Amino acid sequence: MRETLRLTPTAPARTVAPFEDTTVGGKYLIHKGESIIVNTYDCQRDKKVWGQDADEFKPERMLDGKYEAMPRQAWQAFGYGLRACIGGSFAWQEAQIALVTIFQQFDLVMDDPTYQLQIKQTLSIKPKNLFIRASPRKDKPRLFALPTINNGYPAKA
Structure with missing residues (x-):
C-alpha cells in the first residue's frame, strides 16, 4: 500500500x-x-x-x-x-481492513488480463478503465448480518 x-x-x-x-x-x-x-x-x-x-x-x-x-x-x-x-491513520487502517476482508471473501480477476495502467486525474488520481471481477470464495463461509428485534432488547410481553 x-x-x-x-x-x-x-x-x-x-x-x-x-x-x-x-x-x-x-x-x-x-x-x-x-x-x-x-x-x-x-x-x-x-x-x-x-x-x-x-x-x-x-x-x-x-x-x-x-x-x-x-x-x-x-x-x-x-x-x-x-x-x-488528521484522518491519515484512520484511512490507513480502514484500507488494510477493507483489503483483508475482500481478499478473505473474494477471488479477484482482472476483467482484461492485458490491461496496461492508464491514469485518470480529477480531484484525485485513479486508474482509467480498470475493471476487476470479484467472485465469492467457495472455500470460505459467507457472513450475513441478521436484523435484531427492538434493537437487541427482548420483545415486550
Missing part, C-alpha cells in the same frame, strides 16, 4: 502556508501566510530519495526497515507534519 500511495497519491498536490517568514532550501523566502503548492506526485518520485528507478513500482523499497530509514518527509501520501491529514 505504501508503494502504491507513493506512486499514485490520492491527493497529488496540496497547498500550505508558513506560520512565519521562512527560507526554504537556503534560498527561497516565503512570507508568513503566502500559499505554496506542494507537488506530492513529483516529490514522491524524487530520484535523489528513491533512486533512478523512482518511477517503477517496487514494493520491496518499503520492506525490511527501508521505509523507516528514509528521510521523514520523503513519503507524504497523507501530507506531513502539523498539517498532515
Whole structure:
C-alpha cells in the first residue's frame, strides 16, 4: 500500500502556508501566510530519495526497515507534519481492513488480463478503465448480518 500511495497519491498536490517568514532550501523566502503548492506526485518520485528507478513500482523499497530509514518527509501520501491529514491513520487502517476482508471473501480477476495502467486525474488520481471481477470464495463461509428485534432488547410481553 505504501508503494502504491507513493506512486499514485490520492491527493497529488496540496497547498500550505508558513506560520512565519521562512527560507526554504537556503534560498527561497516565503512570507508568513503566502500559499505554496506542494507537488506530492513529483516529490514522491524524487530520484535523489528513491533512486533512478523512482518511477517503477517496487514494493520491496518499503520492506525490511527501508521505509523507516528514509528521510521523514520523503513519503507524504497523507501530507506531513502539523498539517498532515488528521484522518491519515484512520484511512490507513480502514484500507488494510477493507483489503483483508475482500481478499478473505473474494477471488479477484482482472476483467482484461492485458490491461496496461492508464491514469485518470480529477480531484484525485485513479486508474482509467480498470475493471476487476470479484467472485465469492467457495472455500470460505459467507457472513450475513441478521436484523435484531427492538434493537437487541427482548420483545415486550
